[in-house]
Amino acid sequence: MPPYTDRRTAEAAQARYPVHLFAARLEAAMPTLFEPLTAGALHLANRIAMAPLTRNRAPGAVPTPLMAEYYTQRASAGLIVTEATAISPQAQGYADVPGLYSTEQLDGWRRVTDSVHKAGGRIVVQLWHVGRVSHVELQPDNAAPVAPSAIRANTKTVLIRTGKPEFVPTSEPRALDAAELPGIVRDYQRAARNAIACGFDGVEIHGANGYLLDQFLKTGANQRSDDYGGNVKNRARLMLEVVRGVADEIGGERTGLRLSPVTPANDISDEHPQQTFDYLVHQLAPLDLAYIHLIVGATGGPREVEGRPFDYTSLHALYRKHGGQGAWMLNNGYTDKAGAQAALDAGADIVAFGRPYIANPDLVARLRQDAPLNTPDRATFYGGGAEGYTDYPTLPA
Numbered sequence: 001m002p003p004y005t006d007r008r009t010a011e012a013a014q015a016r017y018p019v020h021l022f023a024a025r026l027e028a029a030m031p032t033l034f035e036p037l038t039a040g041a042l043h044l045a046n047r048i049a050m051a052p053l054t055r056n057r058a059p060g061a062v063p064t065p066l067m068a069e070y071y072t073q074r075a076s077a078g079l080i081v082t083e084a085t086a087i088s089p090q091a092q093g094y095a096d097v098p099g100l101y102s103t104e105q106l107d108g109w110r111r112v113t114d115s116v117h118k119a120g121g122r123i124v125v126q127l128w129h130v131g132r133v134s135h136v137e138l139q140p141d142n143a144a145p146v147a148p149s150a151i152r153a154n155t156k157t158v159l160i161r162t163g164k165p166e167f168v169p170t171s172e173p174r175a176l177d178a179a180e181l182p183g184i185v186r187d188y189q190r191a192a193r194n195a196i197a198c199g200f201d202g203v204e205i206h207g208a209n210g211y212l213l214d215q216f217l218k219t220g221a222n223q224r225s226d227d228y229g230g231n232v233k234n235r236a237r238l239m240l241e242v243v244r245g246v247a248d249e250i251g252g253e254r255t256g257l258r259l260s261p262v263t264p265a266n267d268i269s270d271e272h273p274q275q276t277f278d279y280l281v282h283q284l285a286p287l288d289l290a291y292i293h294l295i296v297g298a299t300g301g302p303r304e305v306e307g308r309p310f311d312y313t314s315l316h317a318l319y320r321k322h323g324g325q326g327a328w329m330l331n332n333g334y335t336d337k338a339g340a341q342a343a344l345d346a347g348a349d350i351v352a353f354g355r356p357y358i359a360n361p362d363l364v365a366r367l368r369q370d371a372p373l374n375t376p377d378r379a380t381f382y383g384g385g386a387e388g389y390t391d392y393p394t395l396p397a
Contacts, residue, residue, distance in 0.1 A: 033340055040326065070361075093157055149222055153268075204258055262297065
């Protein structure tokens with residue numbers, strides 16, 4: 001009797017096998033949060049991931065020893081995905097977020113990865129180009145941010161002008177020339193090489209939340225008429241070039257990709273998201289990626305977005321149908337064991353927790369023991385030092 005990786009496939013087999021055999025197989029096919037998993041080259045101790053969380057604690061874009069402590073405290077996660085990390089100076093969009101393009105930054109990240117590995121953890125870095133979600137004060141020579149089209153995002157970014165985070169409207173972007181795009185692909189490849197050189201187990205490409213790759217993909221931000229605009233094949237071109245380029249550079253087995261089909265984050269939208277993402281996962285399937293990291297619904301909000309219906313189950317099935325073997329990671333609003341286990345039962349391979357990881361460095365132990373969770377202090381989410389960052393209590397040993 002063959003193995004089954006999701007409930008729907010298993011249920012389809014019920015008519016073909018005796019009830020007692022089917023029941024045993026279905027039970028065996030439902031992993032718990034605490035079982036190990038291999039995703040490409042990533043050997044994970046459990047199926048709980050720490051989602052990327054921007055904390056604005058890297059002055060000058062350089063990772064600090066305090067960041068090493070923060071991530072090491074959370075090393076019991078099956079996989080840590082770092083905060084979004086800029087691939088180049090142009091890619092920066094928020095104050096005091098880290099980069100991955102200078103020697104000093106790589107040295108800082110090496111302290112992080114060495115410490116996490118010493119604690120038994122696995123860690124990948126999220127590669128980021130914000131595109132139009134930036135401000136001239138954060139760009140080299142105060143230049144305009146770049147985008148697929150010169151359409152300003154109706155959103156805000158973070159500056160630190162007087163020692164405290166300040167939310168300000170994004171600046172008017174300029175449209176990238178097609179001749180500039182190969183250079184951006186190379187920036188992603190260089191950042192991926194740097195990531196492996198400073199000890200990361202892999203990388204996650206940030207293709208979600210209205211940042212540059214998502215801007216090219218979706219109709220609301222892309223009004224180009226060249227080979228990178230118009231139909232879905234053209235709009236997906238840059239994201240696929242980046243993913244293929246990074247996979248060629250470090251191996252698909254060390255490459256993940258984050259997607260958010262219907263989130264309104266950062267003023268992003270698409271006229272036909274199901275068609276767009278069906279095409280995208282069809283193209284991603286042969287690339288042998290380690291995982292796909294999917295945000296269900298609105299980032300940090302409801303999983304059902306009014307006016308933006310989407311069938312995530314069929315997207316997953318399509319990815320598998322076309323040969324996609326990467327682990328399927330779900331994210332958005334998972335706060336307890338029951339909800340995360342339900343996601344696994346429905347076919348997910350990994351569940352990513354976001355805000356619970358801010359206040360609970362020992363989240364895996366708390367979930368395993370059904371222990372209460374600490375409440376995060378919103379006032380310390382962005383910027384600052386150890387307070388609200390590395391000082392949350394853990395369970396007694």
